[in-house]
Amino acid sequence: MTTMAQIGQILVDVPTMQTNDPYSYAIPAELEHQVQVGMRVIVPFGRGHRLVDGVVVGLSDVTSFDGQLKPIETVLDLAPVLNSELRQLADWLATKTYAFRITCIQAMLPNLLKTQPKRQVRPTTTLSDAEMATYFPEGAPRDFDATKLDEETVAGLLKLQRAGEVEVVYQVKDQATAKTTTGITPALPPTKLNEIREAVSQRAPKQADLLAFLAQMPADKVIAQSEARKQANVSAAVMTTAAEKGWLTRSTLEVYRDPFHQPVTPTKPLQLNAEQQVAVSAITTAVDEQQTENFLVEGVTGSGKTEVYLQSIAVALDQGRTALMLVPEIALTPQMVNRVKARFGQRVAVLHSGLSKGEQYDEWRRIDRGEATVVVGARSAVFAPVENLGIIIMDEEHESSYKQDENPRYHARDVALWRGEYNHCPVVLGSATPSLETRARAAKGLYTRLVLPKRAKTQAMMPTVHVVDMREQMKLQGDSDFSEPLMTAIQERLDRHEQIVLMLNRRGYSSFVMCRDCGFVLKCPNCDISLTLHMDTHSMKCHYCGHEEPIPHVCPNCHSKKIRYYGTGTQKVQQALEQRLPDAKILRMDVDSTRRKGAHERLLRQFGEHKADILLGTQMIAKGLDFPNVTLVGVLNADTALGLPDFRASERTFQLLTQVSGRAGRASKPGEVYIQTFNPDHYAIQLAQQQDYERFFVTEMHMRHQGSYPPYYFAVQLTASHEEEAVAAKAMFQIVEALKQGLSPQAIILGPTPKAIARVKRKYYYQVVIKYKHEPKLRAVLEQIRQAAQVPARHGLAVTIDSEPMSFM
Numbered sequence: 001m002t003t004m005a006q007i008g009q010i011l012v013d014v015p016t017m018q019t020n021d022p023y024s025y026a027i028p029a030e031l032e033h034q035v036q037v038g039m040r041v042i043v044p045f046g047r048g049h050r051l052v053d054g055v056v057v058g059l060s061d062v063t064s065f066d067g068q069l070k071p072i073e074t075v076l077d078l079a080p081v082l083n084s085e086l087r088q089l090a091d092w093l094a095t096k097t098y099a100f101r102i103t104c105i106q107a108m109l110p111n112l113l114k115t116q117p118k119r120q121v122r123p124t125t126t127l128s129d130a131e132m133a134t135y136f137p138e139g140a141p142r143d144f145d146a147t148k149l150d151e152e153t154v155a156g157l158l159k160l161q162r163a164g165e166v167e168v169v170y171q172v173k174d175q176a177t178a179k180t181t182t183g184i185t186p187a188l189p190p191t192k193l194n195e196i197r198e199a200v201s202q203r204a205p206k207q208a209d210l211l212a213f214l215a216q217m218p219a220d221k222v223i224a225q226s227e228a229r230k231q232a233n234v235s236a237a238v239m240t241t242a243a244e245k246g247w248l249t250r251s252t253l254e255v256y257r258d259p260f261h262q263p264v265t266p267t268k269p270l271q272l273n274a275e276q277q278v279a280v281s282a283i284t285t286a287v288d289e290q291q292t293e294n295f296l297v298e299g300v301t302g303s304g305k306t307e308v309y310l311q312s313i314a315v316a317l318d319q320g321r322t323a324l325m326l327v328p329e330i331a332l333t334p335q336m337v338n339r340v341k342a343r344f345g346q347r348v349a350v351l352h353s354g355l356s357k358g359e360q361y362d363e364w365r366r367i368d369r370g371e372a373t374v375v376v377g378a379r380s381a382v383f384a385p386v387e388n389l390g391i392i393i394m395d396e397e398h399e400s401s402y403k404q405d406e407n408p409r410y411h412a413r414d415v416a417l418w419r420g421e422y423n424h425c426p427v428v429l430g431s432a433t434p435s436l437e438t439r440a441r442a443a444k445g446l447y448t449r450l451v452l453p454k455r456a457k458t459q460a461m462m463p464t465v466h467v468v469d470m471r472e473q474m475k476l477q478g479d480s481d482f483s484e485p486l487m488t489a490i491q492e493r494l495d496r497h498e499q500i501v502l503m504l505n506r507r508g509y510s511s512f513v514m515c516r517d518c519g520f521v522l523k524c525p526n527c528d529i530s531l532t533l534h535m536d537t538h539s540m541k542c543h544y545c546g547h548e549e550p551i552p553h554v555c556p557n558c559h560s561k562k563i564r565y566y567g568t569g570t571q572k573v574q575q576a577l578e579q580r581l582p583d584a585k586i587l588r589m590d591v592d593s594t595r596r597k598g599a600h601e602r603l604l605r606q607f608g609e610h611k612a613d614i615l616l617g618t619q620m621i622a623k624g625l626d627f628p629n630v631t632l633v634g635v636l637n638a639d640t641a642l643g644l645p646d647f648r649a650s651e652r653t654f655q656l657l658t659q660v661s662g663r664a665g666r667a668s669k670p671g672e673v674y675i676q677t678f679n680p681d682h683y684a685i686q687l688a689q690q691q692d693y694e695r696f697f698v699t700e701m702h703m704r705h706q707g708s709y710p711p712y713y714f715a716v717q718l719t720a721s722h723e724e725e726a727v728a729a730k731a732m733f734q735i736v737e738a739l740k741q742g743l744s745p746q747a748i749i750l751g752p753t754p755k756a757i758a759r760v761k762r763k764y765y766y767q768v769v770i771k772y773k774h775e776p777k778l779r780a781v782l783e784q785i786r787q788a789a790q791v792p793a794r795h796g797l798a799v800t801i802d803s804e805p806m807s808f809m
């Protein structure tokens, strides 16, 4: 029987013994004033008292308790890293995605906080001499490790920290943590400064200039000395004099690393057209009224959705609230980042995986401190610790990169909607080609639909789209990469000094078989989904139902022998293009050419400056680009996505073709698009040609209904993997057995089957897909499966649960 004042509930991070229940730990007296909910700690765990990471999720005061509790070893933070909103979000996310709470929490924190970097504490204002002597005897900053400092010092530092006078920063390896420069602030009130200015103006005009500058500075503002010198146009010597005379105070000012080094030219709001105005009014009314009304902005490519976002954000900021703007893969959309920065300047923080740890940490901290009020970022930015959100925007909401394909398998859209509800603010989903799910929810009235039917720039028209039948082109000239009409169109643009975007679709490279005479793709007789080529077994397999048949040598449709694996590489295409067009300057953009940091941005800049005529790339060039001189877009192979065994294949193809077509003719010059295809009659291609999203939506919904696919059915995918194929397969058969027993007969269970890529990283993957409408027991059954997979006897077996997977592959 021990007596102690406080107990902490700690979620521990022990991969082999995952649980959602926190463990209780005693809080030693010396840590009592330190520990707060939302802080990271180190605690002993298990019999061996091994030290593991944990997060405090609860504190309770007790007078006594039975048994022996282990004490918390170390507190890693001086301030909570998770606020109450994010803690609640983590709990919801764990339930929603069948992931563990600790996994969800870790997904929310910047990478730097997932490791244990060295910490330092340093003053944020000028401390008194006595305070400096007590807390920083050897100067600031000093290392901070609560276990190594005496209790009194820790307590004193904590008090200063709560008063905002010191802060703890993390030592980053890749770059010194916080970069600093000298800052200045006026030391006298404006009236006094002006008096002195009048006195000195005759003999020291430069000092007078500086005094005038200081007099108009807000009293509590600190600006960089270099910046002040520029603005007041004075030398460093004048600054030193001013400091000596007590006109200004110098201090250490933190400079944040700017991940986007390009200077941006500020922009002013554009005059909105009628449809944009309707959209902005509807959205900002919801912002004003603090409503959780959600919107779908369905605007054709180039319709000015970005301007709608920016003006809506401005209203939220005017009200003293903050904004979160999600973009697909920010590294891929430097143009978008620049547009937001150009409007909101220093208030913008950018979060994405391409930043160094130091840069990520800087941005995260600017948000955490409330300095950045507009956060732009890719998927994980949805967890940014912005408080007081007034609006959340998700651009290109149909993009599959918003879904994380490892634990926790969340969709950023769901998280955004949750945060909108929590903050009583609207969520705006925008796209030219909304996902079927989103459009269907808008049809049900769950989202307010706002339509931008035409291009924003008055002279800009939608491009003319031509579909080129490659079956005929093959017969005519035997080239499957470049058709006659496309080559002619390219030559015309080169003659007129206009620019060209060529897209080579790389999805599903070589994984399916297509007839080059008739476009026939081998499909599963049961599922109407294309069969996948397996070279190991020399067979074609269906990944939904397991059907298997031999690789065909003649086309079952037209008996041609030109049936083969489909796919071609960007480098090969570039060479072929250079041979045919020796005078054209070609930029290639694919995974290889953009591997280095900043390469992507540089290529786009070069193209924007017309240093090249042709931009040849993979899907990464399809979206977001806004280059006025591009008048021709060519899609070299529209079919690859259609050949994938994926119920979203048509949707993906339609989206991709519409998005890439949208790059042509965005300004005064009319645009033209050539889509090369072996399937000119496929509805996804025909409707992309007509750029008719609404008809595509209706057609595709019908197909989904017939196939019992989402959004008519919910879906969960389970995967089991192991180094030995038999272990993975056996586990999956047992899982299917458990599902059949636990679920209703209405649930459709597909599988078990080997995954499309059956063996990755020396492991075998088996999967099963559950399609269902209403299964109240599903959660319990899945929880049981998850527990069962953790028993030590099944060492090495990994079972994953993916709710609403992006594909069934």
Ligand SMILES: Nc1ncnc2c1ncn2[C@@H]1O[C@H](COP(=O)(O)OP(=O)(O)OP(=O)(O)O)[C@@H](O)[C@H]1O
Residues within 6 Å of the ligand: 270, 271, 272, 273, 276, 299, 300, 301, 302, 303, 304, 305, 306, 307, 431, 432, 456, 457, 458, 623, 624, 625, 626, 662, 666
């Ligand atoms: N009201 C307006 N008046 C004039 N120009 C506008 C207006 N609104 C937007 N624009 C311009 O129209 C062009 C297209 O706008 P924007 O890039 O925002 O379209 P979008 O809808 O996001 O397109 P996409 O989906 O293809 O990315 C931009 O160059 C933008 O500056």
Ligand SMILES: [Zn+2]
Residues within 6 Å of the ligand: 515, 516, 517, 518, 519, 520, 555, 556, 557, 558, 559, 560
């Ligand atoms: Zn054929």
Ligand SMILES: [Zn+2]
Residues within 6 Å of the ligand: 524, 525, 526, 527, 528, 542, 543, 544, 545, 546, 547
């Ligand atoms: Zn099948």
